[in-house]
Amino acid sequence: MTLNDDSFTHWKNREEIAESMIPMIGKLHRERDVTILLHSRSLVNKSVVSILKTHRFARQIAGEELSVTETLPFLEALTTLDLGPSQIDIGILAENHRADDRGLSVLDFTAEAVAGATGGNKIDRREPRDVVLYGFGRIGRLVARLLIEKTGSGNGLRLRAIVVRGGGEQDLIKRASLLRRDSVHGQFQGTITVNEANGTIVANGNEIKVIYADSPAEIDYTAYGVNHAILIDNTGKWRDREGLSQHLRPGIDKVVLTAPGKGDVPNIVHGVNHDTIKPDEQILSCASCTTNAIVPPLKAMNDEYGVERGHVETVHSFTNDQNLLDNYHKADRRGRSAPLNMVITETGAASAVAKALPELKAPITGSSIRVPVPDVSIAILSLRLGRETTREEVLDHLRDVSLTSPLRRQIDFTTAPDAVSMDFIGSRHASIVDAGATKVDGDNAILYLWYDNEFGYSCQVVRVVQHVSGVEYPTYPATSV
Template sequence: MTGDAFTAWKRREELAEAMIPIIGQLYRQHDVTILVHSRSLVNKSAVGILKAHRFVRQIEKEELKIEDSYPILKTISELDLTPSRIDIGYLAIAYKHDNRGLSVEDFTREAVKGAIANGDEDRNPPRDVVLYGFGRIGRLLARLLIEKTGSGNGLRLRAVVVRRGGDNDLMKRASLLRRDSVHGLFNGTIHVDLENETIIANGNPIKIIYSGDPTSIDYTEYGINNAVLIDNTGKWRDREGLSQHLRPGIDKVVLTAPGKGDVKNIVHGVNHETLSADDNILSCASCTTNAIVPVLKAVNDKYGVEYCHVETVHSFTNDQNLLDNYHKGDRRGRSAPLNMVLTETGAASAVAKALPELTGRVTGSSIRVPTPDVSMAMLNLTLDGETNRDDLVDHLRTVSLKSPMQRQIDFIASTETVSTDFVGSRAACVVDAEATIVQGNHAVVYLWYDNEFGYSCQVVRVVQHITGVLYPHFPQV
């Protein structure tokens, strides 16, 4: 029996290894990203591909066999495709339940026919991106933008603006991009061109611009034009302050913090369609807002939300002190690695900007805890009507699989998961199905979220949307 299991593993491993060059070629030559239930397989190892297949049992209640997905991938590789995102996991499950008697080849061609080139495609040119600031979120954005360069079309990270920290600044910036205590090593190679003050990551030259004054920079001097600037410093949050970035070469400004005043707070998957071509300054709200708003929308759409209190258990951040010291905020002066710190959160009030129908119905508070990354939001809900646990869990599972919010809401049904299991999660949040509580019209829903990486993925999705390089998804929801 043990020998049979090992033989089966080796067979699956061989198929996964055969997938790697196909996935890479589709990505680099056609800008086609292959997924398994919303998890990208680009640059994954054979074991990583098998783990993505194995994870499907958490949400589909059945195994996804690589023997079923491989023929679909082979068929896709033989098609002339336009830039797109194709989920072979969904296709394999759908084919398994299709009763029309189609061959794998015919079924796959029909399912992805919208991605097949017909000669009339008008592709958007590559779009330049500038990062203003290079802290926790800035470096993760850099990793994501470099990862998504693909064939060179789409988004291109051209420059990073920082204050010079010292004579060895460039080498230290490159080192922080290369190594991360939470998210691990950079997936690729990094070289430093000291003469030109440039970091070259996976062949992408990234100019480091040293400046403390956004109004002093002319980006066209660096060959940057029509760019999106992502301000991840949080120094300016209103339109007047952020407008300083609208310099020669910069077309739009995106803030990675809650915007103030009339700055739109955007949660991708919920209200990104409200943006118009004229919106040149916008905010991606906060990590917690991105985590809770998609689920609040999903619950409100079906059951109605009379009231919700959001309690977040949030990892500590750079805003807090390592040891007790003065801090302008209440309680935040106490040592972050040693204490749970009760503090306020603006996420509840920010909900109204993304979901106006819930204005005045959401309150919130937060506890900072001694972990470096991954947080939890507990939604204590009073619904308009009664339901039961199975119905609510099944609804959230369906939304995570078959709705326009499938990239925002992930789903897990395990009683053994803990916070570190969600480091690197690309979803805005992950519903912990086994922790859900429902009694009459009261419900408590627990959401995990990587407050660094998951949020950064949401920011990139917004940038892809406003630049027109968020490629269509197949099969279409």
């Protein structure tokens, strides 16, 4: 077999270009609090190969690869502008410029597209906002990873403390080890050290105090230097306003629950109804992973076609709520061994839709089956639409939504014919439309929606926390609502 020298030379050239992009991306992030995106995927702290793979992603969606030779000029143009804190998508910049017929130079077009983030229009850099994690299980540790990742610019959210129940000898070391290594999500990207004398974990320079407590009532967070913080409750122990209000202790301003809220607690799906959060709201919920997976596609379909009724069946990976081997459980079937059985159970996601998407008047029913995989689930969404359509039209619509709409951080799209659940571990989207499995017959549509019920959901949680903290910066180029 002979090596195709032209292909290899082309690859090496693209590697060199991607390598040149890394310091520009890093400098914009550190010095100006600007996050560079490519079709909603962050390029901050990415390797050469990761940058090239992200560019190749456009081929899967649009039929042709987006080359670094096309996006580099836009990145170079951004480095010359007086930018303020923002997120800027160079993939959309390149595609919009290609479609523009005014003959503008790359610099002039870029300056126009990001004018809201430059000069007198730019917003001030926000002061860091303290965050406390109450509970440090599957979601808590992934949210911690994301918060640590996002403190690179020195602004935004700052993880200050973790609250856990005491676990005995070497508790701190063991919790740090669980943060450092994860059987599903791999190694932590960075360094972690433990200071047992101070009771802290230091992750990528972030000093995180570990507080041991059996209830919220025991803690005065100001004693640990925590002020005006957002507390993220990952335990799910309390889900109503009365229970969650226990967290509103000295040093805590707001409480975000990583489970469906009950009663009058707002259930928020970022990208869909996060703009409805009242400034003075102190307690809110990020709903469930399944609610986050189905509500954005439901909105996309309802906006375009109307939805008369629907049913969601989730095939869900097992969770810590189930037993490793058969044992007592308060639920009827969850006591049976999770790694050995498919377990029929209930899901509250269908009923939660009404809270997150009140304009959808259609009845949505739902059920769930837990299956023996550790992560990534799939929601099968069966819809009766308001008008007849075709499979091609639906796929074109959802593809466009995933690329250019305000829901592009929530909805991803795959055309891979051999995609399976493991392929979506680490996805930062709330759900991924499987094009090959989509079925449409007249006014009936069936969508297959993959979702990383751990990491994708954690990303949604962090987006909500960024929004309520005031450190969610605008994205350019702007998309139409």
